[in-house]
Amino acid sequence: MVDAQYAPMEMRAVDAIPEGPAWQYEPKWDGFRALVHRDGDRVAITSKNGQPLARYFPEVVAALAALGADGFSLDGELVVPVAGAFSFDTLQQRIHPAASRVQMLARKTPALYLVFDLLREEGADRVGEPLERRREALERFMHANAEEHGTLRLSPATRDRAVVDRWFAEVGGALDGVIAKRLGVPYASGRRDAAVKIKKQRTADCVVGGFCYAAGSTDRVGSLMLGLYDDAGLLDYIGFCSSFSTAERRALLERLLPHAGGSGFTGGAPGDAPSRWSRDPERDRSYVALAPELVLEVGFDQVTGGRIRHGTRPLRWRTDKAPRSCTVDQLETAGAVLSLIR
Missing domain, CATH: 3.30.470.30 (DNA ligase/mRNA capping enzyme)
Structure with missing residues (x-):
């Protein structure tokens, strides 16, 4: 049997x-x-x-x-x-x-x-x-x-x-x-x-530290690179957001390009932690660094190793939110999950 x-x-x-x-x-x-x-x-x-x-x-x-x-x-x-x-x-x-x-x-x-x-x-x-x-x-x-x-x-x-x-x-x-x-x-x-x-669904207000162009294109965005500030005041990369329509991808450039040329991620950067993205030697890891001035609220499901495991879902731009207030404690869990099975 x-x-x-x-x-x-x-x-x-x-x-x-x-x-x-x-x-x-x-x-x-x-x-x-x-x-x-x-x-x-x-x-x-x-x-x-x-x-x-x-x-x-x-x-x-x-x-x-x-x-x-x-x-x-x-x-x-x-x-x-x-x-x-x-x-x-x-x-x-x-x-x-x-x-x-x-x-x-x-x-x-x-x-x-x-x-x-x-x-x-x-x-x-x-x-x-x-x-x-x-x-x-x-x-x-x-x-x-x-x-x-x-x-x-x-x-x-x-x-x-x-x-x-x-x-x-x-x-x-x-x-x-x-x-x-x-x-x-x-x-x-x-x-x-x-x-x-x-x-x-969990949500977090994230700083957009950079973006990648869509593959083979310079007129539309492929994904936004998201970050949160750690206890040392450094902007750590925590995931990406790529759930946009073709029209949205083109419109995003108008919002992003005025902020290009900034410092980007000052802490952990894309590719620092092991992932399918960082292990692929043929994949282009370059991104356009932005000044840390844009805040996007996103929805997500799970966090592993301090990073959002899957791509996030954009919810709304937070023009009312100070980027420095977007900290990693938003990813913390309330308690130990093992308590449910003891």
């Missing part, structure tokens, strides 16, 4: 958290979705698209193999805690061809498996059972088998909408969002009709 694959239940993105007695709420974690299967001594971990992951997470395999139960399938999320939050960059480093490096990272930054559904137990499928019965069975399973194994954690769930607000108040931006699952329905393998996901 360990080689058989359940198609993971999908989730449809929506803008607002649904309310009412028909829903169960769970935190949306910033990690790798993964299904695990064990039969006897055989353990498999597979990604959302069915790729094997076990070789990259030996500490999780060991924890699964140590459980008293020897026949089960679970749905959950692989995460790596770093400094009280989950680091997606550190998690990605695990996907490495060298077994020695994987073993070193497993010791240095061990992963956790956060379990939120029970699909099979002692050979009996539970996918046809309604969510509330699966959740009750999962809690019994974790209580009986996994309480002494810190690598495996039960992901919290609630039917109380007010608890979701407390989650965000407790850990702030360290939480990636919320999953809402319909009660009374079976596990919807491969479908999106039983659960929705709501990403938590």
Whole structure:
């Protein structure tokens, strides 16, 4: 059975958290979705698209193999805690061809498996059972088998909408969002009709420290380079913004060019930290430095290593905002995300 694959239940993105007695709420974690299967001594971990992951997470395999139960399938999320939050960059480093490096990272930054559904137990499928019965069975399973194994954690769930607000108040931006699952329905393998996901949008007022031209062009902007001031008063690069229409890209030049020739980033600059952008030797890293006079409010989802992981969404220009007031504390999280799973 360990080689058989359940198609993971999908989730449809929506803008607002649904309310009412028909829903169960769970935190949306910033990690790798993964299904695990064990039969006897055989353990498999597979990604959302069915790729094997076990070789990259030996500490999780060991924890699964140590459980008293020897026949089960679970749905959950692989995460790596770093400094009280989950680091997606550190998690990605695990996907490495060298077994020695994987073993070193497993010791240095061990992963956790956060379990939120029970699909099979002692050979009996539970996918046809309604969510509330699966959740009750999962809690019994974790209580009986996994309480002494810190690598495996039960992901919290609630039917109380007010608890979701407390989650965000407790850990702030360290939480990636919320999953809402319909009660009374079976596990919807491969479908999106039983659960929705709501990403938590965060905002920050950022200084535009420079811009890049669109590829092969000098008449339109490709992306804006964003910065925030650190405790030493230096302007650190924290991400980029490129979600503009063609017309907006041309109009942006009129706003930006009068500020060209400034100091740009005086602290961390684009390319200083390892990223796909900085590792590509063929990619043009040049940008037009600007005087730190323009402030743009942007929306974003996640921060890793002091930088916004994905491109931001422009919201509005803040002509009322002093650039020096745009500081890195806007990226701080409210608390340690691990507090939700203890």
